[in-house]
Each structure stands twice: as structure tokens, then as C-alpha cells.
Amino acid sequence: MTRRVQLISVIGGRWIDEPTYKIAYNVGSAIIEHGFGLVCGGYGGVMEAAAKGASEAKVRLGITHLPIVGILKDETGKAANQYIEVGIPTGMGVARNALVVMAGSGVIAVGGMSGTLSEISMAWQYGRPVAALVPAGGWAAKVAGEPLDTTRSDSVFAAENAEEAIKYIAEKILHGAG
Amino acid sequence: MTRRVQLISVIGGRWIDEPTYKIAYNVGSAIIEHGFGLVCGGYGGVMEAAAKGASEAKVRLGITHLPIVGILKDETGKAANQYIEVGIPTGMGVARNALVVMAGSGVIAVGGMSGTLSEISMAWQYGRPVAALVPAGGWAAKVAGEPLDTTRSDSVFAAENAEEAIKYIAEKILHGAG
Amino acid sequence: MTRRVQLISVIGGRWIDEPTYKIAYNVGSAIIEHGFGLVCGGYGGVMEAAAKGASEAKVRLGITHLPIVGILKDETGKAANQYIEVGIPTGMGVARNALVVMAGSGVIAVGGMSGTLSEISMAWQYGRPVAALVPAGGWAAKVAGEPLDTTRSDSVFAAENAEEAIKYIAEKILHGAG
Amino acid sequence: MTRRVQLISVIGGRWIDEPTYKIAYNVGSAIIEHGFGLVCGGYGGVMEAAAKGASEAKVRLGITHLPIVGILKDETGKAANQYIEVGIPTGMGVARNALVVMAGSGVIAVGGMSGTLSEISMAWQYGRPVAALVPAGGWAAKVAGEPLDTTRSDSVFAAENAEEAIKYIAEKILHGAG
Numbered sequence: 001m002t003r004r005v006q007l008i009s010v011i012g013g014r015w016i017d018e019p020t021y022k023i024a025y026n027v028g029s030a031i032i033e034h035g036f037g038l039v040c041g042g043y044g045g046v047m048e049a050a051a052k053g054a055s056e057a058k059v060r061l062g063i064t065h066l067p068i069v070g071i072l073k074d075e076t077g078k079a080a081n082q083y084i085e086v087g088i089p090t091g092m093g094v095a096r097n098a099l100v101v102m103a104g105s106g107v108i109a110v111g112g113m114s115g116t117l118s119e120i121s122m123a124w125q126y127g128r129p130v131a132a133l134v135p136a137g138g139w140a141a142k143v144a145g146e147p148l149d150t151t152r153s154d155s156v157f158a159a160e161n162a163e164e165a166i167k168y169i170a171e172k173i174l175h176g177a178g
Numbered sequence: 179m180t181r182r183v184q185l186i187s188v189i190g191g192r193w194i195d196e197p198t199y200k201i202a203y204n205v206g207s208a209i210i211e212h213g214f215g216l217v218c219g220g221y222g223g224v225m226e227a228a229a230k231g232a233s234e235a236k237v238r239l240g241i242t243h244l245p246i247v248g249i250l251k252d253e254t255g256k257a258a259n260q261y262i263e264v265g266i267p268t269g270m271g272v273a274r275n276a277l278v279v280m281a282g283s284g285v286i287a288v289g290g291m292s293g294t295l296s297e298i299s300m301a302w303q304y305g306r307p308v309a310a311l312v313p314a315g316g317w318a319a320k321v322a323g324e325p326l327d328t329t330r331s332d333s334v335f336a337a338e339n340a341e342e343a344i345k346y347i348a349e350k351i352l353h354g355a356g
Numbered sequence: 357m358t359r360r361v362q363l364i365s366v367i368g369g370r371w372i373d374e375p376t377y378k379i380a381y382n383v384g385s386a387i388i389e390h391g392f393g394l395v396c397g398g399y400g401g402v403m404e405a406a407a408k409g410a411s412e413a414k415v416r417l418g419i420t421h422l423p424i425v426g427i428l429k430d431e432t433g434k435a436a437n438q439y440i441e442v443g444i445p446t447g448m449g450v451a452r453n454a455l456v457v458m459a460g461s462g463v464i465a466v467g468g469m470s471g472t473l474s475e476i477s478m479a480w481q482y483g484r485p486v487a488a489l490v491p492a493g494g495w496a497a498k499v500a501g502e503p504l505d506t507t508r509s510d511s512v513f514a515a516e517n518a519e520e521a522i523k524y525i526a527e528k529i530l531h532g533a534g
Numbered sequence: 535m536t537r538r539v540q541l542i543s544v545i546g547g548r549w550i551d552e553p554t555y556k557i558a559y560n561v562g563s564a565i566i567e568h569g570f571g572l573v574c575g576g577y578g579g580v581m582e583a584a585a586k587g588a589s590e591a592k593v594r595l596g597i598t599h600l601p602i603v604g605i606l607k608d609e610t611g612k613a614a615n616q617y618i619e620v621g622i623p624t625g626m627g628v629a630r631n632a633l634v635v636m637a638g639s640g641v642i643a644v645g646g647m648s649g650t651l652s653e654i655s656m657a658w659q660y661g662r663p664v665a666a667l668v669p670a671g672g673w674a675a676k677v678a679g680e681p682l683d684t685t686r687s688d689s690v691f692a693a694e695n696a697e698e699a700i701k702y703i704a705e706k707i708l709h710g711a712g
């Protein structure tokens with residue numbers, strides 16, 4: 001018996017509008033509903049929305065063992081959003097983005113600027129399956145449905161909603177990715 | 179209300195004898211009993227013993243929300259010991275030791291060779307309170323009771339057993355360390 | 357008097373065709389001719405071509421003080437291409453890409469797959485000016501002339517050749533960038 | 535023909551007295567005289583003294599191709615001491631110490647507090663030969679002449695002066711270490 005929890009990385013921008021917040025919230029919620037833990041960069045915007053969605057799903061479903069993890073920029077980890085349960089400080093600043101995507105068995109991208117683009121492309125390099133939420137726009141929507149290069153035979157999955165995204169990732173984790 | 183779990187780092191060697199395994203097991207158990215999560219390097223020896231102690235304490239006490247975290251050397255995280263619930267792969271090899279001690283609000287050292295010595299000295303630099311188990315020998319015992327330099331006014335705490343170590347760390351976390 | 361050498365990062369794919377090799381070679385050469393040192397990922401393809409161009413320019417011009425630096429994936433640094441003079445091993449694998457772009461005062465992208473895309477987007481986040489060689493295709497050409505997001509007022513500069521790229525970067529370094 | 539320069543890491547504290555400054559200066563000088571480049575943490579104290587010694591040795595001997603490298607804590611690299619020629623910013627803070635010792639084919643320790651102790655123990659783990667200057671005291675002197683653990687058959691070399699230290703390291707590099 002393994003006690004290992006599979007984590008899903010949620011990536012996306014810090015400054016977002018209300019519809020994007022709602023989508024990210026739903027992604028966090030869906031991750032818990034499907035039996036995964038959540039990992040993200042730990043701060044505001046998409047990261048906070050997804051963590052909040054996961055947190056409220058845990059309460060609603062009475063789930064306590066699936067963690068909400070933040071991989072943080074500084075050396076103390078004190079500035080994480082209030083929904084982060086497990087803070088992993090790195091002191092690495094922006095370079096900790098590599099660890100955010102590495103920590104997930106799969107990655108879901110919501111909206112996003114250059115930071116999200118770097119995370120999507122690193123997730124691709126690390127062989128993680130990637131789903132992008134089309135309705136939230138940003139870099140995630142721009143690369144949705146496309147392969148990033150010829151080193152993998154799949155594409156970034158274009159998801160219309162959180163449920164589609166998590167189903168794709170769950171299936172990929174079950175049967176092997178990238 | 180904060181949902182944040184405080185983690186305690188357990189550090190120590192990979193190749194250990196039976197008495198040291200038992201001490202590390204007790205440290206893991208005591209961490210859970212005192213309401214903390216555990217973080218370690220995720221592999222064998224002290225890391226496995228502490229994670230096992232924490233895992234069995236969780237079952238015994240019916241605790242599910244305190245995670246057992248491994249900060250791992252490779253990019254996939256697949257080689258962690260069986261008691262690790264949340265694996266954080268880093269792809270950084272030995273350099274991930276900085277993250278292992280940074281992740282804890284306090285650090286407990288059991289035995290240990292050069293890797294443990296580097297972790298104790300980094301924990302000191304990051305301002306984390308450090309307790310060393312005297313009976314397990316190794317570098318932890320050698321620096322127990324001593325300050326590592328003059329940048330801090332405290333010392334590495336010399337603990338005779340797991341309970342002493344966790345009580346010291348818990349007290350330091352409550353009232354501020356370093 | 358400062359003895360500090362300004363480095364320019366050259367990024368691009370490992371598997372490239374002959375025309376791209378020639379372009380990368382010219383970029384390396386132009387970097388030395390303009391009084392900069394070169395830094396890259398240290399292996400094959402664009403990295404080797406640029407390092408070779410820089411190396412032969414040093415010989416041709418009798419320049420000895422401008423270094424050719426490779427920021428390397430492993431812990432020993434032994435697998436660098438033969439033109440690398442200063443190897444900086446990191447043991448960080450793909451995550452060392454953050455350091456490759458951070459090490460340059462500016463970044464020149466030639467061709468490239470997902471790894472190059474991640475480097476371009478990290479260079480953008482670190483505020484480094486970025487020039488992309490249009491004729492070499494790849495991700496560099498796809499983002500040439502575009503801003504990556506709204507956090508900066510400039511764009512990735514679209515360069516038709518090595519000379520245009522280095523002139524743009526040199527000008528940006530002199531007068532402050534992004 | 536290889537163009538690769540071998541680097542020697544110099545480690546030691548930021549706050550040092552005059553005799554220690556002189557010893558570190560001599561270490562920097564000796565590194566250049568023996569045909570190596572120097573790498574260090576890039577800031578004050580031992581790092582500055584060694585870089586200054588190397589810099590003045592380069593002028594005195596008319597050597598231009600051996601670089602003086604600083605592996606720096608922040609993301610811009612602007613705060614390096616004035617003798618650093620090649621700055622490698624990391625944004626990793628204290629965790630960049632792993633890269634400082636990894637960058638050298640051998641490591642020379644002068645004085646030092648907890649930071650130096652962590653570097654000595656990481657150098658040991660990475661299999662680098664380590665020489666410690668006994669007269670400068672600090673952690674370097676405390677571990678001089680001792681093995682750090684049983685994973686290597688050698689010891690930290692106890693050197694009475696810079697010349698002894700560099701001769702030991704040069705010999706180890708030539709014939710294989712650790």
C-alpha cells in the first residue's frame with residue numbers, strides 16, 4: 001500500500017479578472033473531487049483562487065488528507081495565501097517555477113503572462129501532461145491544442161472547463177504521459 | 179483562521195544502525211503527536227525511520243491532516259520511501275538539502291555524516307532552531323550544545339531523546355527563534 | 357575602474373540544421389567583437405555554434421579576457437562542448453535554464469524548442485532585453501517583434517542577423533532595459 | 535586542445551580580521567600563479583581578499599585569460615565586489631553556496647563561520663578536494679586534518695599557508711580526488 005498523494009500543479013497569473021478567478025476556483029475544486037492534492041506558486045490570483053477552491057472542496061467533502069501545497073519564492077514562506085496548508089519556501093524567486101511544475105503529476109494552466117508561459121514550457125520539458133483552460137485566455141489559451149515542439153507526440157490539451165481539464169490529466173496520469 | 183501546517187525537518191544519514199533507526203522513528207512519532215507535519219529528504223535511513231514513525235503515529239492517533247513530506251533529489255520523485263505522502267521533486271541533487279531545512283520551522287538532527295553537517299549549518303544560517311539527538315552520535319552529537327558561530331545567540335540544542343527535541347523546537351517556534 | 361565583464365546569453369536548441377548553426381556562430385562572433393563575454397547552456401547545437409563563433413573571434417582578434425561560459429546541468433561539468441572555457445556545473449538539470457538567462461545582461465535567442473521558449477519567457481521576467489533571430493525560425497521567430505505580456509513596455513526584438521541582434525542588446529544595456 | 539580553465543573555489547567568512555584578509559589575498563594570488571581561475575561567493579571578507587589577490591596577480595604576471603568568478607546571491611549580480619570579473623547571479627541566496635563549491639575543481643577554505651562549514655561539507659559530498667588554512671582559524675581550522683565522514687578515504691588537508699594549499703589541490707586535480 002502506498003500512502004503517496006498525487007499532486008496536480010495549477011499555474012496562472014497573479015493579476016486576474018473575476019471570470020478567470022472563477023475558472024481557477026473550479027479547477028482547485030475539481031482537483032480535490034478527483035482525489036488529488038494541489039500544488040501552486042502559493043500567492044495571489046490564479047494561485048489563490050485554485051487554493052480556495054480546493055480548500056472549500058475539502059470542507060464540503062470532508063476530505064482532510066489531500067494537501068494544498070505552495071512552492072514559495074522566499075526563504076521563510078510567510079507570505080503565502082491563506083489557503084496554502086503546506087508551504088515549501090525555496091529562496092529561489094522566479095526560478096522556483098521549475099519546482100512548481102515538477103511537483104505535479106500533471107499541470108493545469110489558467111490564463112497567464114510570461115511566468116505562466118515559462119511554466120507551461122518547463123512542464124512540457126519535464127514530460128508532464130498539460131491542460132490549458134481556453135476560456136481564461138492568456139498564454140494558456142494561446143498554446144491550447146498545440147504541441148510546443150516535436151519532442152513529444154501529444155499537445156497541450158485544450159479544455160473548455162475545469163472538469164474537462166482534470167479528466168484529461170487524470171487519464172494521462174493513469175495511462176502514462178508525454 | 180489559518181490552515182497552515184507547521185513542518186519540522188528531520189535530517190540524518192542514509193546508512194544507520196538499529197538504535198539510531200529507533201531514535202529517528204521516535205522523532206517522527208513525536209512530531210505528529212505535537213501537531214506538526216514532517217519534512218525530510220525522502221529516502222532511506224533516518225529519513226525513512228522518521229517518516230515511518232510519523233506514519234504510524236498518524237494511524238494510531240487517527241490524524242490525517244498532518245503531511246509527511248519528502249524533498250527529493252530527482253525530477254520525477256519516484257524513488258521516495260514508502261512513508262512519504264507528499265513528494266516534492268527538485269532535480270537538484272545534493273543541493274536540495276537547502277530546501278529540506280528551509281521547509282521546516284525547526285530542524286531535528288539524528289546522527290549524520292557530511293550531508294547532515296551541511297544541513298545543520300544551513301539551518302543555522304536560515305535562522306531555524308536546531309535540536310540534535312545526542313545518543314545517536316554522528317555530526318549531530320558533535321555539535322550538540324554548541325553555537326555554530328557568533329551570528330546567533332543560541333546553540334544547537336542537545337536533546338537526550340525525541341520528546342526533549344520536539345519540546346525544545348515547539349517552544350522556539352512559539353516564542354521566536356534564531 | 358571596474359573589471360566586470362558583461363555577458364550576453366545565447367539560447368537555442370540542441371538539434372539544429374546547418375543554416376541555424378551558421379547564424380548562431382555569427383551571434384557568438386558578434387558578441388566578442390562588441391566587447392562582451394558569452395554565456396550559454398554549454399552543450400550542443402546553438403550553444404556549441406555560438407561558443408565556437410566566440411572562440412574563433414577571440415583568436416582572430418587576439419582577445420583573451422572575454423570568457424565563454426557554460427552553465428551546466430550536472431554536478432561535475434565534464435560534458436560541456438569543447439569551446440566552453442568556464443564551466444559552471446549546477447546539478448539542477450533543466451532548472452538551470454533560469455541561471456543561463458540570468459547570467460546575461462541581455463539574451464539572444466536562435467531557433468529553439470520548448471526549452472528556448474522557457475528561457476525567453478524567464479529572460480522577460482528577469483527584465484533582460486531579448487533579441488530573437490527571425491531567419492532561424494523556432495520559438496524565437498514566433499515571438500520576435502511581440503511583447504510577451506503587459507509587464508514590460510518593450511517587445512522581443514526581431515533581428516534579421518547577428519549584427520542587428522547584438523547592436524540592439526548593446527544599446528539596451530547602455531541605456532537601461534525593460 | 536581544450537580551452538577549459540580549471541577553477542578553484544575560495545570560501546570563507548564575510549567579516550574577517552587583517553591577518554585572515556592577508557591569508558585569503560595570498561590564496562587568490564597563488565591560484566593565479568598556478569594557472570587556475572578563481573571562483574567565490576563574490577562579496578566581502580575572504581571573498582574580496584582572494585579576488586583582490588587574484589586580480590593583482592593577473593596584472594603582475596600579465597595574465598588575462600584566467601577569470602575571477604563570483605556566484606552571487608541575487609538576480610541581478612550588481613552587488614559583487616570590485617575584483618569580480620564574471621558575475622553569475624543566481625537569485626538563490628544562501629542556497630547558492632552549493633554552486634560555489636561545485637564550480638571549483640578543488641576548494642580552499644579560509645576561516646569561516648556556519649556558511650563556510652556548510653560549504654566545506656558540501657564540497658566533501660561533491661567529491662572535491664578540500665584544503666583548509668590552519669592559521670586563519672574558524673571552521674576551516676577546526677576540521678583541518680580530519681575526514682568529515684567515512685565516505686571518502688582522504689581528509690580535509692591542513693595547510694599552513696596559501697602555497698601549501700594550492701599545491702595540494704593542484705596535485706589532487708592532476709591525479710584524481712575523493
